[in-house]
Amino acid sequence: MxxxxxxxxxxxxxxxxxxxxxxxxxxxxxxxxxxxxxxxxxxxxxxxxxxxxxxxxxxxxxxxxxxxxxxxxxxxxxxxxxxxxxxxxxxxxxxxxxxxxxxxxxxxxxxxxxxxxxxxxxxxxxxMTSLSQHEIFGSGDCPPFTLELTTLKVRETTHQPAGIKEIYERIWNGSMPGLISGKFTDRDVFYSSYLQTYIDRDVKEQVQLSDPLLFRDFVRATACRAGQMLNLHDIAGDVGVSDDTAKRWLQVLEKSDIIFLLRPYSNNLLKRTVKTPKLYFFDTGLVAYLTRYSSPEILANGAINGAILENFVAAELLKSYHNNGKECLLWYYRDRSSNEIDLVIESDGLLHPLEIKRSVNPGSELTGVFGLLDKASIPRGKGAILCMRSTLSAVDSENFIVPIWMI
Incomplete structure (x- = not known):
């Protein structure tokens, strides 16, 4: 090991x-x-x-x-x-x-x-969270992810390149050290045991569970919505519990770092923004296990391939900051007309918009939505399209094209 x-x-x-x-x-x-x-x-x-x-x-x-x-x-x-x-x-x-x-x-x-x-x-x-892709595949020290060209150049030399196939293998395999190190080899048994231990040792201390299997169903229903806006009522309905119970259980998942909620960015100049957070898991391997995708190839072509890719990117961004002992001010943006920016990083008094695309060659028109932040009270900084491109590139002087393997 x-x-x-x-x-x-x-x-x-x-x-x-x-x-x-x-x-x-x-x-x-x-x-x-x-x-x-x-x-x-x-x-x-x-x-x-x-x-x-x-x-x-x-x-x-x-x-x-x-x-x-x-x-x-x-x-x-x-x-x-x-x-x-x-x-x-x-x-x-x-x-x-x-x-x-x-x-x-x-x-x-x-x-x-x-x-x-x-x-x-x-x-x-x-x-400390589960492993980042840099810890698994990279080498050397790695600064937090930013859109400074010098930082991106560092990440380009310390990370291991990966195409679409390899990225979905990383997503499906997950990031738990026990699996990645080779200590455990049966992925399904590992995640099943992990959930059982988590419920028995952590969840039961926080809430009274009359039926532990019902909580396991709740975690699965939550995983089916990874990368989406949170709808507690729908999750509660799928499992057959009240909205209040679903809310308490979701708080347990968040407090124990199984999930994290990404709040929408808003300020007094952006009054038409939505208030609902988006739901993500720290370990995408757990999501793939709970949603019953039996291989990376099936996952890459499945119904959640876009949502779980977004989940992977958001988690990797947070990990890059946690691994440097820093806080990441990460948001998403969506207004009531459904105009959306996938992720927004606030850094050094600037808002940096990020779009996540599964494409190898995303169109430059994707940066058009970044102008939605121009009405914010904080200035907009450089933006980026995060995609499956093999090398670092740029749309123009204000917008990069960044491979997902570099995050």
Missing amino acids: AYIQRGLENKLMALSKEYACILLTGPRQVGKTTVLRTLMTDSRKYVTLDDLEERGLAKRDPAMFLQMHPAPLMIDEVQYAPELFTYIKIEIDKGAAPGSYWLTGSQAFSVMELAQESLAGRTAVLH
């Missing part, structure tokens, strides 16, 4: 020289524990709160737990003992050295929100 180097490694080690505590968040099985254990030295002790005895001590007597396990220390699954956070804060305030505590836990669950409140100003919070 090969270890896959993660984009966050340099940022994590740099921050460990400045902050006494590092909190690495993210969904299950994306490699949080693996990357930290790979980076830790022999002097750092590892403790997992999956161990019920360790968890019990951490909850009953957190002060004794930290005495038994002195810094430098890595605590895995820290969400199981929120009582530790106050005592870690005390140790930091007493002068704990930089890098004393490395913590991992599930993103955005209430206990992690509590951790961030308790350790505010004392900890660096980093977020």
Whole structure:
């Protein structure tokens, strides 16, 4: 089983020289524990709160737990003992050295929100998702995706080119480290087990499930709408639950980083924009599994080929920022006349419009919709058509043509 180097490694080690505590968040099985254990030295002790005895001590007597396990220390699954956070804060305030505590836990669950409140100003919070295509296929360091020519040139040399066939293989295979590294070889068994573990260990802690299979059906109904505007009522109707139940369950999916919602861009000068978010999954392999596409070839010619390609692009853009420890201000634009820009990145006081096309040679007229942003209060910057072209090109001085493999 090969270890896959993660984009966050340099940022994590740099921050460990400045902050006494590092909190690495993210969904299950994306490699949080693996990357930290790979980076830790022999002097750092590892403790997992999956161990019920360790968890019990951490909850009953957190002060004794930290005495038994002195810094430098890595605590895995820290969400199981929120009582530790106050005592870690005390140790930091007493002068704990930089890098004393490395913590991992599930993103955005209430206990992690509590951790961030308790350790505010004392900890660096980093977020890890499933693998990016650069981590799987690329080489070297890679900056966040921007439309600066110098950055695009870097990505052109550090990413591995891919045509339509290879892109849909990447989409179908997904981005979970367990599969990509070769630790698990049966994709269907992996995703089935992943869902079962997720429901048993995470979902049941958040909502009372009388029928776990019903929640699994909900996740499948949600996957069928990846890359589309969210319609909770339709999802609820497909599964046979109330709209309120569907809303609660969707919040669980979002909080546990199975999905993310992309909000529409609007401001007081763009009053006719819609308010409904679009729905995406971080791992397109899970979408392909849930929607029962048995091969990349069938997926590439299936009904969702455009929607899942858009999902893939949006997820890769976010990952490029997460892997550099940065926030990505990503939106989409749609007005009430159904005029739409697939994605909009806000960066350095400019709005950068992006259109996603499955075509190898998209027409230059596609950039015409970018003018929809001219009425915004923030100036429009360079735009791009993201497509299946093999090389970096340009429509004109203000609009690039960027291969999807470069994202």
